Amino acid sequence: MSVQTPHRILRMPEVVKAVGLSRSSVYARIQAKAFPAPIKMGRSAGWIESEIQAWIEKQIARSRHSSSGDDESEA
Known part of the structure; x- marks a missing residue:
C-alpha cells in the first residue's frame, strides 16, 4: 500500500518568500503560463x-x- 502525502496549500506571502519574486511578478508569470496557477x-x-x-x-x-x-x- 502506498502512502500519499497530503497536499499543502500556500498563500501568496509564502509563495513570494519561497520563489523570491514580487507579488506582481508572480501574477505576470501566471498570465504568461510560466508559473503554476493558483x-x-x-x-x-x-x-x-x-x-x-x-x-x-x-x-x-x-x-x-x-x-x-x-x-x-571566464577561466
Missing part, C-alpha cells in the same frame, strides 16, 4: 506546495544547464 478557495487563492517546488526545481535545472559553458570562458 487554486480558488472561495474568494481567496492558494498554490499547491508541490507545484511550487517543481517550478523551483525547473528554474534551478534551467539555470545550471544554460550556464554550463560559461565557466570555461
Whole structure:
C-alpha cells in the first residue's frame, strides 16, 4: 500500500518568500503560463506546495544547464 502525502496549500506571502519574486511578478508569470496557477478557495487563492517546488526545481535545472559553458570562458 502506498502512502500519499497530503497536499499543502500556500498563500501568496509564502509563495513570494519561497520563489523570491514580487507579488506582481508572480501574477505576470501566471498570465504568461510560466508559473503554476493558483487554486480558488472561495474568494481567496492558494498554490499547491508541490507545484511550487517543481517550478523551483525547473528554474534551478534551467539555470545550471544554460550556464554550463560559461565557466570555461571566464577561466
